[in-house]
Amino acid sequence: xxxxxxxxxxxxxxxxxxxxxxxxxxxxxxxxxxxxxxxxxxxxxxxxxxxxxxxxxxxxxxxxxxxxxxxxxxxxxxxxxxxxxxxxxxxxxxxxxxxxxxxxxxxxxxxxxxxxxxxxxxxxxxxxxxxxxxxxxxxxxxxxxxxxxxxxxxxxxxxxxxxxxxxxxxxxxxxxxxxxxxxxxxxxxxxxxxxxxxxxxxxxxxxxxxxxxxxxxxxxxxxxxxxxxxxxxxxxxxxxxxxxxxxxxxxxxxxxxxxxxxxxxxxxxxxxxxxxxxxxxxxxxxxxxxxxxxxxxxxxxxxxxxxxxxxxxxxxxxxxxxxxxxxxxxxxxxxxxxxxxxxxxxxxxxxxxxxxxxxxxxxxxxxxxxxxxxxxxxxxxxxxxxxxxxxxxxxxx
Ligand SMILES: Cc1ncc(COP(=O)(O)O)c(C=O)c1O
Numbered sequence: 001x002x003x004x005x006x007x008x009x010x011x012x013x014x015x016x017x018x019x020x021x022x023x024x025x026x027x028x029x030x031x032x033x034x035x036x037x038x039x040x041x042x043x044x045x046x047x048x049x050x051x052x053x054x055x056x057x058x059x060x061x062x063x064x065x066x067x068x069x070x071x072x073x074x075x076x077x078x079x080x081x082x083x084x085x086x087x088x089x090x091x092x093x094x095x096x097x098x099x100x101x102x103x104x105x106x107x108x109x110x111x112x113x114x115x116x117x118x119x120x121x122x123x124x125x126x127x128x129x130x131x132x133x134x135x136x137x138x139x140x141x142x143x144x145x146x147x148x149x150x151x152x153x154x155x156x157x158x159x160x161x162x163x164x165x166x167x168x169x170x171x172x173x174x175x176x177x178x179x180x181x182x183x184x185x186x187x188x189x190x191x192x193x194x195x196x197x198x199x200x201x202x203x204x205x206x207x208x209x210x211x212x213x214x215x216x217x218x219x220x221x222x223x224x225x226x227x228x229x230x231x232x233x234x235x236x237x238x239x240x241x242x243x244x245x246x247x248x249x250x251x252x253x254x255x256x257x258x259x260x261x262x263x264x265x266x267x268x269x270x271x272x273x274x275x276x277x278x279x280x281x282x283x284x285x286x287x288x289x290x291x292x293x294x295x296x297x298x299x300x301x302x303x304x305x306x307x308x309x310x311x312x313x314x315x316x317x318x319x320x321x322x323x324x325x326x327x328x329x330x331x332x333x334x335x336x337x338x339x340x341x342x343x344x345x346x347x348x349x350x351x352x353x354x355x356x357x358x359x360x361x362x363x364x365x366x367x368x369x370x371x372x373x374x375x376x377x378x379x380x381x382x383x384x385x386x387x388x389x390x391x392x393x394x395x396x397x
Contacts, residue, residue: 003036023353028055031372031379033358041353042383044371045360049191052226052250053296054372060253063292064285073283082287089294093232095241096264100271101257101282105222105248106137108258111276112185112218112244113141113159115260118270119216120182127180131167133193133363136185136220145185148193167196170205177209183216183244184209188234191223194363195331195338203238216243216266222258223336226250227297227373230306230334237333241265250373253293257286302373309380310334313369316384324391335375339367348390357386 006024010016027034031054033043046055053060067082074080087099102108117126128145130136136145140159143151147164161180166172167190184206190196210217219242224234228250235242243266248258259282262270280286297303314330317339321327329340341348345361352359360368371380 001036006036021353030054030056031375031383039356041356041358042379042386043358044369044383045358046370046372047254048360049223049228049249049370050252051254052228052373053253053293053302054374055254057253057292057296057374059296059299060289060292063288064255067285067288070284072285073280076277076279076281080282080284080287082284082291083282086282086287086290089291090247090259090261093294094245094261097245097261098264099262100260100276101287102248102259102278103256103280103286104137104258105220105246106139106142106258107278107281108222108246108248108260109136109142109145109185109220110139111260111271112183112246113145114276115244115262115270116183116216116218117161118275119266119268120180125180125182127161127163127178127182129163129165129173129176129181129184131186131190132164133167133190133196134185134187134220135190135192136187136222167193168199168202170202170209173206174209177213177215181213181215183218185218185220187220187222187224188238189224189229189333189336191336191368192362194340194366195336195368197331197333198238200238203235203240207238207240210243218242218244218246220246222246222248226293227303227306228334228336228370230303230310232297232303234333251293252286252289255286255289256280257282257290297373300374305375306334306373309375309377312377312380313337313371313384316380316387317369320384320388320391323388324395326391326395332369335369335371335373337369338362339369341365341367347394351390351393352386355386355389357383357390359387 003024024036025033033041091097130145130147132147134147136142144159144162163176188198219235221233225247243263245261317330326342345365345367349361362368
């Protein structure tokens with residue numbers, strides 16, 4: 001089958017919820033992927049931030065293969081050793097906590113919303129503040145939490161009780177706090193929103209505000225988590241701890257898993273039996289994959305790799321900025337970088353792909369560069385060289 005024929009199958013049988021590029025990937029290894037016609041690409045945006053360890057990481061593949069031979073799925077009302085081990089592993093890397101496992105980031109956010117509402121129920125508090133330009137997912141609650149009008153359009157009435165503050169503006173959050181506010185949800189780095197990094201003052205200010213008002217600080221680490229910024233979780237840059245944290249994307253390196261991580265400082269038992277559940281959530285297959293991800297991060301010293309190669313990536317992008325005036329700003333942390341242009345980014349994404357490099361564009365003019373945390377200097381340099389060719393060519397147009 002060729003790309004054209006796959007496209008025809010799509011137009012006949014798949015709902016067009018996403019603007020799809022006529023481009024069909026069939027194989028991946030580390031930071032490289034191959035299309036249907038066996039053309040090779042360097043991948044600077046593996047699986048929309050999901051394949052954090054790169055494609056087909058051998059340890060994750062081995063864990064999955066091994067588990068498939070034993071048991072794939074068991075009912076969540078039985079004890080699942082791998083789920084318990086994974087929850088313990090998350091606590092070890094973060095803070096004393098207990099987790100709930102979902103199948104996606106949006107579902108982890110839904111669980112956080114339900115947790116917050118139930119936490120505040122006795123005192124009549126249910127309002128949640130989120131930040132403008134945020135992204136928390138596409139299910140009804142997560143979409144409402146997402147403070148972007150274009151994502152709400154046509155779906156009103158939305159879930160009641162949400163208000164939207166300015167990112168990195170503590171006063172704007174304070175102005176929205178009412179007697180009924182129970183939580184604030186924030187991404188340490190807004191990913192889909194255009195790679196905007198929260199300032200230490202903002203994050204620490206939110207922590208103090210939440211402590212003062214007995215509100216929950218919910219950090220959405222779906223995109224920033226699992227080492228992408230150089231720390232296992234980005235909140236660790238700020239010297240604070242969240243009350244709740246959501247994870248997904250790289251947690252399973254490609255198998256569908258998300259988590260709501262609840263800080264054990266919260267003494268109240270909130271999501272009691274019968275209040276929340278997921279049939280698939282945290283089955284043995286996805287949990288062994290996530291356990292293998294944590295193990296590889298430790299064994300292969302991947303946080304150090306991000307620190308080292310994150311600097312190379314930043315320097316490479318800053319060098320491009322000094323050469324090409326159309327780059328307004330380079331920002332981000334580790335291997336989660338944004339390049340803001342003074343023009344639309346799609347032609348850059350398209351030309352990069354033609355030249356053998358996969359990148360993404362968000363918010364119309366921010367190129368998003370998020371290579372795997374396993375990337376080597378060789379493939380980072382190769383990708384940066386292609387990117388430079390792209391800028392050179394488009395600067396002449
Ligand atoms: C910060 C953040 N939260 C939540 C989500 C939603 O995750 P999912 O697409 O797995 O539902 C995303 C997806 O991009 C995200 O970036």
